[in-house]
Amino acid sequence: MKRAAAVLFAAMAAIGSASAQTAAPVIVEDFKPSSVNQPGQPYPQVNSQGYVRFRVTAPDAQAVKVSLGLGGRGGTVLTRAADGTWTGTTEGPLDEGFHYYHLTVDGGTFNDPGTLNFYGSTRWESGIEVPAHDADFYALKDVPHGRVEQVLFPSASTGTQRRAFVYTPPGYDQAQRARYPVLYLQHGWGEDETAWSNQGHANLIMDNLIAAGKATPFIIVMTYGMTNDVRPGSPGGLASFDIKPFQTVLVNELIPYVDTHFRTKADQGHRAMAGLSMGGFETKLIAPKNLDKFAYIGLLSGGTVSVDDVNGTPGYKEKVKLTFVSFGSRELEGRGMGGPPGAPRADPRATAAALKAAGINSVFYVSPNTGHEFLSWRRSLHEMAPLLFRN
Structure with a gap:
């Protein structure tokens, strides 16, 4: 019985360990405005882990998405709040450094009014800076x-x-x-x-x-x-x-x-x-x-x-x-x-x-x-x- 209990305990521990490994990461709520935001604009924001949080105001929109990188690879779907703002956080941290991005609002491509624009992908794109340890x-x-x-x-x-x-x-x-x-x-x-x-x-x-x-x-x-x-x-x-x-x-x-x-x-x-x-x-x-x-x-x-x-x-x-x-x-x-x-x-x-x-x-x-x-x-x-x- 003792041996069976030990085996059962080990199996449960292994299951618990696996669950812990697949659990959603804890996002640290120390977000700060990106260094390349427009003056006085609070969003987008970056936290100490490299996650990015976006917020835009589009009260009449039906769908808002952020596409990151040259050519708009990847994407973060934003969620609408009662006040007409749309907010979302990247699924994972971004690499340190500079990244292009743009908004897709009801199928149309737009720049984020909260940040500065940089010429890339043959157009002016929004940009975000994830602080680098060697900046x-x-x-x-x-x-x-x-x-x-x-x-x-x-x-x-x-x-x-x-x-x-x-x-x-x-x-x-x-x-x-x-x-x-x-x-x-x-x-x-x-x-x-x-x-x-x-x-x-x-x-x-x-x-x-x-x-x-x-x-x-x-x-x-x-x-x-x-x-x-x-x-x-x-x-x-x-x-x-x-x-x-x-x-x-x-x-x-x-x-x-x-x-x-x-x-x-x-x-x-x-x-x-x-x-x-x-x-x-x-x-x-x-x-x-x-x-x-x-x-x-x-x-x-x-x-x-x-x-x-x-x-x-x-x-x-x-x-x-x-x-x-x-x-x-x-x-x-x-x-x-x-x-x-x-x-x-x-x-x-x-x-x-x-x-x-x-x-x-x-x-x-x-x-x-x-x-x-x-x-x-x-x-x-x-x-x-x-x-x-x-x-």
Whole structure:
């Protein structure tokens, strides 16, 4: 009897343990407004666990849903209250960092009036920031700040005036005789030239690195990487994107404009190109074919550079001073066909190691616990910037 009772007790304990494991998580009620909310707006809110709570006012609506991520993947259904507000909390915590989202109200797509808008998915999207444990490197601090300014440059090849944003480092306006290296930094698919300073905080990352003496001061140029109307839903999608027109804009029009209008070190050894996602794809297509222009190459969730790529590019070994490749860890978890956006088909760790073995200055970085998202790319820029333009 004692043995039978012991077995029964053990079985009940196991059942209780299993039930505990499948029980709904306890959500901590310490929600605070997101740091990218509109001034004075209390929602959306984020708690210490990374859960997000949304509330919108739509008294005449029949159904309200929140869709998160590029392309609106996932969703949180909101519940209507008697006062006409709709409230809901994500089923689980979100990864740290920045996330796009939008509202679906009775089948229509709308932005959340409670938060700021950011250009992504080829439209202005709502955004939310889940505080990161390492956010200090892109925080706004009491340090000397650089300046981000809009410039309009003529493009004869497209028959337009095109826009770029230019970051000049702290002290640029005062040091009238100083000249600076330049990084041409490209955005991702569906984004535009505002992305790296708005979503990416590239200027704050650089300000903090320079203030800490960890990076050489340099100029960053960010421009729109598309020259046609290709969209994700259009025939062929990104596969039909022709790089040649944008290469003409960048190499033949923008670089000469920047070298004329800013105090640059206008030579190959002081010029870099990098980009996230599609911007990395563009970098890989443009920079190796223009090694008289670029000495540093960075692909952030934008593919890899293999030994075959190097061997097939005359002058790569001699002229390229750094090949930087990075991914979010969740992208590597889904490596191969059917994985998340940005997932590489080949093993980028092995590719980077092969480059090192071949004598190439190759640096490979993985952002922990992030996917195809801006915290991966903020961290990647933070890792890459100190490696650029070193003596």
